[in-house]
Amino acid sequence: MRLTAEDLTTRARIRDxxxxxxxxxxxxxxxxxxxxxxxxxxxxxxxxxxGSKAGLREACDQHVLAQTASQGKEKxxxxxxxxxxxxxxxxxxxYADEIAYIRRSLGDExxxxxxxxxxxxxxxxxVIEAGxxxxxxxxxxxxxxxxxxVASNSLSMLMLGRHLSRALGADVIEPHxxxxxxxxxxxxxxxxxxxxxxxxxxxxxxxxxxxxxxDTNNQGREHAP
Amino acid sequence: MRLTAEDLTTRARIRDxxxxxxxxxxxxxxxxxxxxxxxxxxxxxxxxxxGSKAGLREACDQHVLAQTASQGKEKxxxxxxxxxxxxxxxxxxxYADEIAYIRRSLGDExxxxxxxxxxxxxxxxxVIEAGxxxxxxxxxxxxxxxxxxVASNSLSMLMLGRHLSRALGADVIEPHxxxxxxxxxxxxxxxxxxxxxxxxxxxxxxxxxxxxxxDTNNQGREHAP
DNA sequence: ATCGCGATTGAACAAGTGTTTAGTGTATGA
DNA sequence: TCATACACTAAACACTTGTTCAATCGCGAT
Numbered sequence: 001m002r003l004t005a006e007d008l009t010t011r012a013r014i015r016d017x018x019x020x021x022x023x024x025x026x027x028x029x030x031x032x033x034x035x036x037x038x039x040x041x042x043x044x045x046x047x048x049x050x051g052s053k054a055g056l057r058e059a060c061d062q063h064v065l066a067q068t069a070s071q072g073k074e075k076x077x078x079x080x081x082x083x084x085x086x087x088x089x090x091x092x093x094x095y096a097d098e099i100a101y102i103r104r105s106l107g108d109e110x111x112x113x114x115x116x117x118x119x120x121x122x123x124x125x126x127v128i129e130a131g132x133x134x135x136x137x138x139x140x141x142x143x144x145x146x147x148x149x150v151a152s153n154s155l156s157m158l159m160l161g162r163h164l165s166r167a168l169g170a171d172v173i174e175p176h177x178x179x180x181x182x183x184x185x186x187x188x189x190x191x192x193x194x195x196x197x198x199x200x201x202x203x204x205x206x207x208x209x210x211x212x213x214x215d216t217n218n219q220g221r222e223h224a225p
Numbered sequence: 226m227r228l229t230a231e232d233l234t235t236r237a238r239i240r241d242x243x244x245x246x247x248x249x250x251x252x253x254x255x256x257x258x259x260x261x262x263x264x265x266x267x268x269x270x271x272x273x274x275x276g277s278k279a280g281l282r283e284a285c286d287q288h289v290l291a292q293t294a295s296q297g298k299e300k301x302x303x304x305x306x307x308x309x310x311x312x313x314x315x316x317x318x319x320y321a322d323e324i325a326y327i328r329r330s331l332g333d334e335x336x337x338x339x340x341x342x343x344x345x346x347x348x349x350x351x352v353i354e355a356g357x358x359x360x361x362x363x364x365x366x367x368x369x370x371x372x373x374x375v376a377s378n379s380l381s382m383l384m385l386g387r388h389l390s391r392a393l394g395a396d397v398i399e400p401h402x403x404x405x406x407x408x409x410x411x412x413x414x415x416x417x418x419x420x421x422x423x424x425x426x427x428x429x430x431x432x433x434x435x436x437x438x439x440d441t442n443n444q445g446r447e448h449a450p
Numbered sequence: 451a452t453c454g455c456g457a458t459t460g461a462a463c464a465a466g467t468g469t470t471t472a473g474t475g476t477a478t479g480a
Numbered sequence: 481t482c483a484t485a486c487a488c489t490a491a492a493c494a495c496t497t498g499t500t501c502a503a504t505c506g507c508g509a510t
Contacts, residue, residue: 010457026333028253032498042459047499049457107332108251109387117388131424138425145414148392150423156381162334163342167373187433189370195430198375198419199356200363205420208412235487257468267489272469274487 011049014039016097018046019060023100027057027108061112064101069119092179099178103158117155124151157186236274239264241322243271244285248325252282252333286337289326294344317404324403328383342380349376382411 008016017038021030032053036043050056088094105113125147131137140146157164161178168185199205233241242263246255257278261268275281313320330338350372356362365371382389386403393410424430 026253028251031496033496043498044460044500045458053498106385106388114388114391117385118392121392136425136428138421138423140414140417142410142414145393145410146418146423148389149411149415149418151392152381152385152389153378155385156377159384160331160342160377160380163331163339164373164377166339167343167346167376168370184437185367185370186374187437188430189365189367190374191424191430191433192365193371193374193419194423195427196363197422198363199416200361202420203361205413205416208416212409212412256466258466268468269470269490270488278468 010039010041010045014041014046014049015056015059015063018056019064019101020097022057022060023097023102023104026104032056060101061105061110064098064105065112065115067098068102068116088183099158103161106155106159117151120155121147121151124154153190157182235264235266235270239266239271239274240281240284240288243281244289244326245322247282247285248322248327248329251329257281285326286330286335289323289330290337290340292323293327293341313408324383328386331380331384342376345380346372346376349379378415382407 014035018030018035021035021038024030025034032046033043035056036046039046046056047053050059102113102116105116107113125143128137128140128143128147128150132139132143157178161182164178164186165182168182239260243255243260246260246263249255250259257271258268260281261271264271271281272278275284327338327341330341332338350368353362353365353368353372353375357364357368382403386407389411390404390407393407
């Protein structure tokens with residue numbers, strides 16, 4: 001259950017307003033005055049509570065990170081995955097602010113973004129290893145790199161959500177880009193590739209292996225003049 | 226061949242400096258003064274040539290878009306793809322500025338970013354359809370959506386390059402994140418998934434199809450209270 | 451009742467922003 | 481030769497930014 005704004009302490013109200021504005025406008029463009037106004041408070045009070053704009057952002061980082069770390073610890077089996085999908089489809093804008101905030105953190109280089117990305121990769125790797133053990137996921141030569149690729153692919157929806165909706169000609173542009181309409185159109189094609197592959201045979205894979213092998217031989221001179 | 230800074234007209238020098246700074250620092254943080262300084266010129270001259278900072282950005286958008294549209298029209302068959310990979314591996318920082326700039330454009334909502342994303346999707350779809358005709362790529366129920374997914378996955382490397390290098394423990398942090406070291410580690414795992422799939426069977430795909438089918442039935446009430 | 455202390459505000463400040471303006475050269479064409 | 485146009489600069493302007501400061505407000509403890 002989400003607390004309404006009136007139930008929160010002023011400090012928390014400011015922080016939540018900041019999370020919303022930081023996520024929507026970015027850390028630079030979102031001004032202290034705008035945050036204060038959104039929280040129904042004076043700009044000075046924002047500084048009084050958080051010391052500086054950087055301090056405010058730090059508090060937002062910690063809060064969002066803690067918020068997202070608490071959930072998403074137990075999604076390993078297909079049943080729970082389906083549960084999560086349906087849950088998100090029914091409450092689309094429940095985590096909208098956090099999602100937008102994380103997107104900004106991943107784009108704008110920051111420790112919070114690093115931590116979040118690492119957490120996603122770690123969790124992805126756990127899921128893969130559990131899936132391999134359970135026989136639901138293939139075995140890979142390099143599980144770590146595979147986890148990074150899969151995590152990157154997943155997060156691309158977060159980073160490019162706006163473009164995805166646009167490219168699919170969404171009737172309504174969803175608040176932060178990623179929404180039910182989007183998932184409904186992209187989940188099956190994505191899982192289709194993950195299930196049946198994309199290429200018809202291993203020609204591309206072999207070609208890439210050749211190219212990289214050949215490159216490894218010339219590894220001495222990185223930057224050719 | 227790339228022209229050196231001295232050979233360019235002042236206007237072009239300013240524009241190139243702006244592309245570099247916009248890509249490195251972002252459109253907001255990169256100041257007119259910084260651009261002017263990087264181009265060895267006074268701030269007023271920047272405005273004199275481009276009317277405003279927005280006009281400067283527009284010129285940069287057009288230039289980068291034209292630059293990237295000229296290349297990347299003929300990469301359809303595996304041989305050319307390998308050629309491109311090797312070419313990029315040998316000249317890593319040739320297009321570094323453009324890559325960083327495009328990354329910013331895709332993140333910061335802008336017409337240029339939209340145009341670039343659409344171009345990538347369109348090109349991806351062309352490649353897929355050509356591949357299907359040639360028998361190198363599987364057939365899909367929804368080619369358009371598949372193209373969007375593949376394009377999104379590809380661009381994730383661009384958007385998250387910094388995190389990818391970090392997560393893979395790159396010895397040296399590449400200038401804009403994506404570089405030879407990164408490609409060498411991620412190309413094969415990525416193509417492995419695209420070739421042999423990720424899941425061991427179609428259980429996840431079926432589960433997702435069920436969930437979405439079930440959701441389509443309840444489509445009337447979007448936001449459950 | 452009053453003291454004290456944190457929450458809160460409104461106004462101000464210093465720094466940085468994009469932009470303007472007046473002025474200086476410096477070519478080129480009449 | 482001169483005048484016009486253009487590239488270019490230095491300084492200033494108007495504005496926004498984050499932050500500070502003095503002054504209240506409200507409330508619990510003494």
